[in-house]
Amino acid sequence: MTTAPFSHELTRRIALLACEKAGLRAADRDLALIRLGENALFKVAAEGVVVRVARTLDYWPDVAREVAVSRWLHSAGLPAAEIVEAIDQPLAVDGHPVTIWRYIAGGPASYDRIGDLGALLRGLHRLTAPDELTRHDDDVLGRVQSRVELAPISEPDRVFLLRRLAELRDEVADLDYVLPPAVIHGDAHIKNVMVADGRAILIDFERAAYGQPEWDLGMTATEYSTAGWWRSDQYQAFVDGYGFDVTRWPGFPTVRSVHELKMTTWIMQRVRDSTDIAEEFASRMRTIRDRAPSTWNPW
Incomplete structure (x- = not known):
């Protein structure tokens, strides 16, 4: 298993090996980086696919679940987002789980389409859970x-951070x-919505599970109340799209x-990638440590 940093160079090499x-x-010239974060995503225009590289084989269960959830959502x-069915997936490539998806010929949802996220979550939360999804409540703090x-x-x-993690585990256990x-989606934010031909499409299912909808709704509510990424009218559109305002719940x-x-x-x-990211981390730390008001920058 590679111990190299999860960089553009490394993930590009893994994506090429996965294609082969x-x-x-x-x-190499055919790969266009879309996003580098928890995963790396590369568009391969000639094949009409997106290659998604995960960090380590420790993520294999999450990646395998994402493939299964995608298939189930289509059947429902x-x-x-649609997995490429002709390829046996996930792929194990040099210590990394890799999946290959149909390219969505559209673009990311704009902030003015936040109501679509609310509506997609409402539809998701109304589906009958398949047996293979595990309970999310035991893992809401996931990889922290x-x-x-x-x-x-x-x-x-x-x-x-470790002390705060322990405190929050106790608080979560007491939620009513x-x-x-x-x-639930498990990572329900606007960047996980694409739009093609006017239709909103949900993507990124590796954290999908059976659990409490309050966690999905709480993501956009936190972006609104803490990060300052939404205007009041935009957040209201999200609430209207779903039909429930999680900020009014005492557990929020x-x-x-x-x-x-x-x-x-x-x-x-x-944090070592750039001074901008280091400064953003410091700003967020001031918020969670001291409750210092600050508008977070999205990445």
């Missing part, structure tokens, strides 16, 4: 601990939910704190 393994025609009729333990951050920041359990402060921690530790993984 899958029998796709792709040279929900607009969703491993992120913090491995991150190139100061020891005081690491100690604080008001919505019925359902299939805990859900918001969990999302703040996850959003902060997500960007923390790239």
